[in-house]
Structures are given as structure tokens and as C-alpha cells.
Amino acid sequence: MLRIVEKSGGGNVLELVENAANRLGIERYEAARLLYRLKDLGYIRILDANPPKSLLRYFFSSHVIWFWLLASSVAATCILIYITPHTPPFIYLRYVFGSLFVLYLPGAALIELLYPKPSDLSQLERLALSIGLSLALVPLVGLILNYTPWGIRLNPISASLSLLTLGLAAGAVARKYSLLKLTL
Template sequence: MVAFRSLWLLLPRPLRQLPADLAAVVVLVVATNVAALAPVIRETPLRVPLGLAFVLFVPGYAFIAALFPEAGESPDRSDEPDTPTESETAEGADSDGWYDAVSSRSGIDGLERVALSFGLSIAIVPLIGLVLNFTPWGIRLVPIAVSVSGFTLVSAAVAAERRRDLPVEERFQVPYRAWYAAGRTELLEPDTRADAALNVLLVVSVILAVGSVGYAVMVPPDGEQFSAIYLLTEDDEGELIADDYPTELVQGESQELVVGIDNHEGERTEYTVVVLEQDVEVVENETAPESGDPNATVNETVVQEQRELDRFETTVANNESWHQTYDLEPTMTGENQRIVWLLFPGGDVPAEPSMADTEYSVHLWVDVSESND
């Protein structure tokens, strides 16, 4: 307890003075960023529930807290004045008293805050994404996380400052102590046995519902597990595209490409990439009896010579992509040279790798001419 109090006193005074609900907002923002960006934690299912709350509720709640720092009351009929008698009505008594009382409320109640928090979050996050789409950072995980976190923390700071400017009795506060006391009384001190049985049934139902949803979110069904390797190039604007691959190279001169790897193996995976340079010949067989057409032919690619240009290793997290610039520098000359990138998950590479040793590969056909030097 002493150690905890010492750590608490180390926090800046504004953080220690945050209201409970705004402190929870800050904690959730920090926890979500850690779960989404930390190298090891981001691979766990923990980021799913935190991310849903972070995107669908927290930004809107912080924004509503900044707009309405004061407490509000539910618009119930208790605000209506006593029902006028017939004589009072005949004399022109004000029949709009309840409407005037409700319309004069300065704050909103808890239920309205929750509803507006969901609605505003669904509106705010896409708007932030739209703005990011026109920036150099684009719509990616880190820019989205930083932008939504910044908006939420700024809104929480404004909300805390506006609440401090109000008298204590007018500030909005989450009545969690009252909720706890009421729940404890209902569960542990029921009026009748029937109420006790219903309370137990309600608790069990809630636990089963939360457990089922949590299990479905935290342990999603296993889908197809696979990896992928591909080649990209940069266009004039610096964007990566799967087009405009080089077709003519010069021996000894390098050509820049981008090698990409996608990991959908269900776990963090180590990869080995082997780059082969092949001098191939396409042989046309006379007939293909299995096709049923006596005039059909089958082309067969025969590797005349093969050299290993390069190999490198990398580790990619589950459901993540890895891009790396690669300088291709062929050594053999001739037409229809085939450059092959072989991907080996797990790092098990044969002594003389070929396309038959892995199901993941990508290749490029090029004509390589001799250098003029």
C-alpha cells in the first residue's frame, strides 16, 4: 500500500485530480495503444476488445464530457407542476410547465451520455480517417491510433478543465459508489427468496453472455493459414503498386524492387527468402494425349542453369505485412531470364532450393544484356 501511494504521488497533480471517468478514459487510451503497438502484446487477442471500445465509445465520451461538464437530470414527469384544477385551467393556467422545465435543463443524464458517446464516436473516427487520407501518413494503424488518441486526450483535458470551473455540486460525476451500493443490496440483501433466485439467475446469465462473447472475440475460429510473397514497384508519387516491373536489365547494374511478405499463419513466423537466377528454355512437346485433342501441345519450362543470387531472413507477426527494398543485380545474360523469389516459412531451406520445394514463390521474366564497359 505504501509503495502504491508513493507511485501515485509521483504522478503530476493534474493527473491525480482527474475525475474517475476521465481517468478511466486516459487509462483505456494508453492500454489500447500498448495492446495495438507493443511488439509482443499486439499479437495477443487483447487488442480486439480494447480496440472496439477505443474506436466505438471512448472518443465520443470524451467529446461529450467536454461539451457537457455539468450534471444533468433525467427528463421525468417529476419536473411537471401539480395538475391544475378545472377552475385553474379555465383561468388560463400554464399547461406547458413540464416542457419548460425539461427544456431548461443545462446538462444531460447518464443514459443520454452513453447514447451520444456511441453516435459521436462512429462519426468522429471516420472523419479523422478522412483527414488522414489526404496526408502523407495515410490510413494506417499508427497514424489512426495516434490521431484518435490525441483527439481523445485533448477532449478529456478540456472536459477536466471545464469541470474544475464549475461548483462541486454542479459537476458531472459517475455515481459508481451508488451503483455499487445498490447492486450489493440487491444481490446480498434481497427482499424475498424469489428475488434472491432471480438475482442469481441474472448474474449467471450475464456471466454466460459475457463469457460467450469474450470467447468468440478472444479466440476466433481458425481460418485458412497461408503466407504470400509478392513484388511491388514505386510510381512517380512514391506509392507502391503491382505494376511497371522492369523487363530489360543490364548485367552488373542494379534495379530497385520492393519485396512484400504477408503472414496469415496464425502466429509469429520466421521466413527465409531465397533469390534464384535461372537461365530457362521453353520446350514445346508435340502432343498432349491427356487433353483428348491430338493437335494440342504442352510447353515445358526447363532450367538450363541456376544460380543463387541472395538469401535473407525476416520475422513477421501474424496478420501483418513486411516490405523491404531489394536491389536486383543479375549476373547471367540472355533473353527470358527468370528471377525467382522463394519463400520458406519456418526457415527450413533445402541445400539446393527450387520452386518445387515451396508453395510460395514469385518470379520475374527479364532480358539481361551485357554491360558496355
Template sequence: MLKIKARKLGRRRALLELYREYYDGKLRLVDPKPPINILDYTLSPAYTLWMWTIILLVFSTLTTIWLSDTIWPLKYIRYVLGTIYTLFLPGYATIEALYPREEDLKPLEKLALSIGLSLAIVPLLGLILNYTPWGIRLEPVLATLALYITATTIIALYRKYNTYITKEKPKPKT
């Protein structure tokens, strides 16, 4: 029936009609092979691309900071990644952990809250570091931020998986 309707309307109009039905809630898209456990969920890029992007950005930032002293063009990449690392990622990981459902926040709200929370979290981590034997130096700050971002990302992954399980209830493969 869909092919007949597509031929009558034309491909572009048929896609527009499908989008409208999806937007109105008449059409529901379902994953044909949903993840069964948390490992499948974690390794499925359709569900956890955000997590792998955060991990890649943390790793890239740490790598460019340690290599930028020897390779001078990395200095500018270091500035960009360092800005994202300090002004966006801590707040974004926290927002993902606090609001695990996609429909909880709009993308612009998520961006604004991520930047605002990062501006609150990073100084608090610096204050905590100030009272440790390591002090506020590059290595402890990098390690603390990496640890915080990774820990909150893992918490967010767990919460998103629980939300997915309660929402979807995938059936085991037989």
C-alpha cells in the same frame, strides 16, 4: 439530532430518509476539502475519475495493440479495447467537453451520444488522414485517435474545472 433520528428509524430507514432529503434538495453534500486550483482538481479522483479512466484506456489500448503480435492471449483483449477505443472514447471525450455539467445529460443519453459521435468522428479523422503523407495505416490512425481523445479530454477537464469554480467558489485555505 441525526443520531437520535437514526436510532428511532433504524439505520436503513435513516439512510433512505437522508437520500430523500438529498434528492428533494433539502440536503446538500459539500466536499470538506475542495480543490483550490486546477492541479488539485486534476489530481482529485472524486472529480476527475472519468479523465483518468480515459487516459488509462487509451494507454492500455495502445500497449495491447503493440504487444499483441508477440503475446497471443492479448489478441482478444486487443479486440475489446480496440472496440472501446474507436466506437466509444472519441465521442465520450467530445460529449464531456460539450456538456461539462453532470446534470446536462443522463447516463443513457451520454452513452448513446458517445457512440453516435464516435461513429461520426472516426471516419472524419480517417478522411483527413487519407490526404496526408501517412495515409490510413494502423500507426497514423492510432496516433490520430490518441491525440484527438487526449486533446478533447484536456478541453473537457478545463471546462469542467471552470464549471466547478463558478458553481462552488471554493475558499482558499488559511
């Protein structure tokens, strides 16, 4: 596979996959898997043919789908908290999204901020650290809110966790963009 990539002299991923599939007599998805395996091992680099030129374009590119999934999860949780009735089946959705909102999302945003490269941590390490950091961040938010006039109630907790999570995620987007600029 590496010889095929070297002989082709680069090109786009689709051409490389089709070329390798034809020459090796394998399916296209297997050729794509081999190509990405070479990338993971460091033999080749796959670069964006048209990278975003500004932070705003990067923010609305496919590079930050994770941010939009996180933001939509936060928005869905807030909608479930404030708009939907407190009866089944909505109550079960509140449990699921509320658990995700409290136990995973704040830590996941912080992990993306601290370790912006995908190669820094494995997916399992990201999951474990996200849960652990969420379990550390949420009580700190509660402790800070305890000494404010708002206290520890549903509205201040949901607002502060939403702002914290989205703020950390926005910082992670900016950091990932700066890393992308360095690799160009």
C-alpha cells in the same frame, strides 16, 4: 430524512448518514441512498469540504477519476496494439479494447466536454451520444488523415485518435474545473 438534515444544520455526509440511520432505524447504505436522493431532487446540496484550489490540484483529485480511466484505456489499447503478440488470448483483448477505443472513447470525451454537469444528461443518453459521436468523429479523422502524407494506416490512426480523445478529455477537465469554481 429532510427534517433530520435540517435539525443537524449540515455537517459532513458521514455524520448525516449515521445520524439518519440511528434515528430512522435503517441501515447506513439506505440512509446514504436517501440522502443522495434528496440531493438529486434538489432539496439539499452536498459540497466538497476541501475543494481543489487550482486546475493542477483538480486534475489530480478524485473529481476526475473518469479522465484517468479514459487515459488508462487509451494507454492499454496502445500497449495491446504495439507491444503484445498478435496471438490468442491477446488478440481478443485487442478486439475489446480496440472497439472501445474506436466506438466509445472519442465520443465520451466530447460528451464530457459539451455537457460537463452530471445533471445535463442521463447515463443512458451519455452512452448513446458517446457512441453516436464516436461514429461521427472517427471517419472525420480518417478523412483528414487520407489527405496527409501518412495516409490511413495503423500508426497514424491510433496516434490521432489517442491525441483527439485525450485532448477532448483534457478540455473537459478544464471546463469541469471552471464550473466547480463558479459553484464555490
